Amino acid sequence: MREMLLKGRKVVGGTAEGELVVSRKPLSFLGGVDPETGVVTDAESDIKGQSIVGKILAFPRGKGSTVGSYVLYALKKNGKGPKAIIVEEAETIVATGAIIAGIPMVQGIDVSRLKSGERVRVDADRGEVEVLNGRPSGGG
Amino acid sequence: MYLTREEELALAGEYGYALQKAMEILVALGDIYGADRLIPIKSAQVAGVSYKNIGDAGVEFLRDFVEAGAKVSVYTTLNPAGIGDEAFMEKQREVLELYREMGIEVTSTCTPYYGANLPKFGDHIAWSESSAVIFANSIIGARTNREGGPSSLAAAIAGRTPNYGLHLEENRKATVLVEVEAEVKSFVDYASLGYHLGKSLGNDVPYFKNLRPERAESLKEMGAAMAATGSVALYHVEGETPEYRGAIGDNLEEITVEDSDLKAVREAFSDDWSEMDMILIGCPHASLPEVKEVAELLSMRGRPLRVPLFITASRAVKALSDALGYTDVIERYNGKIVPDSCFVVSPIKGWYRGIATNSGKSAFYFRSFGFKVRLDDAENLIKEAP
Numbered sequence: 001m002r003e004m005l006l007k008g009r010k011v012v013g014g015t016a017e018g019e020l021v022v023s024r025k026p027l028s029f030l031g032g033v034d035p036e037t038g039v040v041t042d043a044e045s046d047i048k049g050q051s052i053v054g055k056i057l058a059f060p061r062g063k064g065s066t067v068g069s070y071v072l073y074a075l076k077k078n079g080k081g082p083k084a085i086i087v088e089e090a091e092t093i094v095a096t097g098a099i100i101a102g103i104p105m106v107q108g109i110d111v112s113r114l115k116s117g118e119r120v121r122v123d124a125d126r127g128e129v130e131v132l133n134g135r136p137s138g139g140g
Numbered sequence: 141m142y143l144t145r146e147e148e149l150a151l152a153g154e155y156g157y158a159l160q161k162a163m164e165i166l167v168a169l170g171d172i173y174g175a176d177r178l179i180p181i182k183s184a185q186v187a188g189v190s191y192k193n194i195g196d197a198g199v200e201f202l203r204d205f206v207e208a209g210a211k212v213s214v215y216t217t218l219n220p221a222g223i224g225d226e227a228f229m230e231k232q233r234e235v236l237e238l239y240r241e242m243g244i245e246v247t248s249t250c251t252p253y254y255g256a257n258l259p260k261f262g263d264h265i266a267w268s269e270s271s272a273v274i275f276a277n278s279i280i281g282a283r284t285n286r287e288g289g290p291s292s293l294a295a296a297i298a299g300r301t302p303n304y305g306l307h308l309e310e311n312r313k314a315t316v317l318v319e320v321e322a323e324v325k326s327f328v329d330y331a332s333l334g335y336h337l338g339k340s341l342g343n344d345v346p347y348f349k350n351l352r353p354e355r356a357e358s359l360k361e362m363g364a365a366m367a368a369t370g371s372v373a374l375y376h377v378e379g380e381t382p383e384y385r386g387a388i389g390d391n392l393e394e395i396t397v398e399d400s401d402l403k404a405v406r407e408a409f410s411d412d413w414s415e416m417d418m419i420l421i422g423c424p425h426a427s428l429p430e431v432k433e434v435a436e437l438l439s440m441r442g443r444p445l446r447v448p449l450f451i452t453a454s455r456a457v458k459a460l461s462d463a464l465g466y467t468d469v470i471e472r473y474n475g476k477i478v479p480d481s482c483f484v485v486s487p488i489k490g491w492y493r494g495i496a497t498n499s500g501k502s503a504f505y506f507r508s509f510g511f512k513v514r515l516d517d518a519e520n521l522i523k524e525a526p
Binding site: 067091100 | 164
């Protein structure tokens with residue numbers, strides 16, 4: 001049981017509430033997330049095999065090809081996208097992807113303080129991530 | 141970040157959805173990287189063309205973007221396409237058509253500066269394609285960050301780019317000194333030098349001492365390799381490149397490159413001829429002098445190649461080669477000039493297993509895709525090939 005309010009900065013506005021999937025490693029979208037299923041396929045990822053569909057996805061930063069932005073767009077269009085994205089450090093690939101897909105995104109959050117399975121509320125306009133008091137549900 | 145009244149209106153969607161999205165991307169990148177404002181650009185070079193790379197996800201985005209009225213507002217050229225089977229080519233043609241509908245010149249080359257799009261010194265531009273970025277910054281002295289496909293497209297539509305990174309004078313200074321003790325003469329010596337340094341330099345700005353390239357092509361090759369194994373976007377060569385004066389400050393870290401470093405690169409790519417089923421010249425796309433050299437080497441060889449030779453080049457260079465008779469010579473010896481295309485971004489895994497090339501960039505990528513690779517100068521490749 002814990003409550004916590006983390007403060008970062010907006011990259012893409014909007015709000016969302018849901019269950020966290022947290023990657024401890026940088027994430028590549030091109031070849032790293034299947035746009036048809038929303039399952040992480042990046043061989044080097046610590047969340048390989050997990051689904052990001054309808055989750056709040058947190059990871060330190062993006063990596064890999066710049067056309068990874070289009071994968072985020074396709075995920076959203078296929079109804080397989082994350083509800084919101086939380087990163088420590090925004091860079092071109094993920095920021096551009098979140099913008100064209102219209103996925104709320106916050107940067108400047110210490111992702112090591114988040115755990116998969118926790119419920120969070122993201123208010124990207126205020127740059128806030130609130131870890132909700134309650135039952136952690138499944139996941140890591 | 142400061143925005144003009146016009147830019148504010150564009151960001152608010154007053155001029156349509158496509159320009160609004162483009163502005164959102166540029167403003168977000170400006171905020172992330174601390175830009176004070178947007179600056180006008182003279183041209184854009186857009187990557188994200190091969191269907192192998194962008195996939196259905198990219199095609200879907202481009203299609204929606206065209207439907208939303210996306211049009212470029214500055215002169216914009218395009219990266220090479222991929223080559224594949226008929227199903228692949230159908231998708232590839234659709235990608236090119238979508239870019240054409242945005243008003244982009246479908247030049248399909250990684251060397252836009254050989255004809256279609258030559259910036260001048262000091263121009264602010266927004267280019268993607270890492271080998272073209274490092275060429276434009278270092279050899280021409282134009283100013284661009286290492287854009288990705290989507291960010292260069294956003295800049296092309298808005299005609300602007302956020303003012304940060306290599307657009308600013310202070311970020312164009314050297315961050316590391318490279319003392320070249322190795323003998324660097326041939327094309328592949330330069331490729332090996334770039335390949336070796338890229339791995340340790342990351343996004344540094346190296347300053348080379350003791351480098352005397354005879355041809356710009358050698359620097360083109362060195363930069364391409366350095367931008368492939370690392371993410372270098374600008375370098376200076378003492379006495380050679382346009383911004384070397386005043387580029388070094390005090391207390392710079394120093395790296396020494398010795399013969400053994402270059403030898404190690406060549407040895408890493410020395411797979412046997414028996415495993416080679418194609419020879420590739422022109423990564424980045426070949427210049428006219430490079431095509432001419434191959435034609436002369438083939439004539440000297442005097443007998444056709446059993447392993448086919450491909451030269452990838454821009455359509456401009458291909459047209460000149462046709463007109464000047466080099467294409468005929470090359471085809472007589474089982475060679476072919478392939479315009480508008482790039483093997484690195486093509487699904488050729490089932491077609492070929494081993495690639496002999498004079499390109500450090502190609503060596504790097506094809507090895508990472510699981511190919512056998514032989515790296516050597518065109519002169520040796522053409523002399524020794526079966």
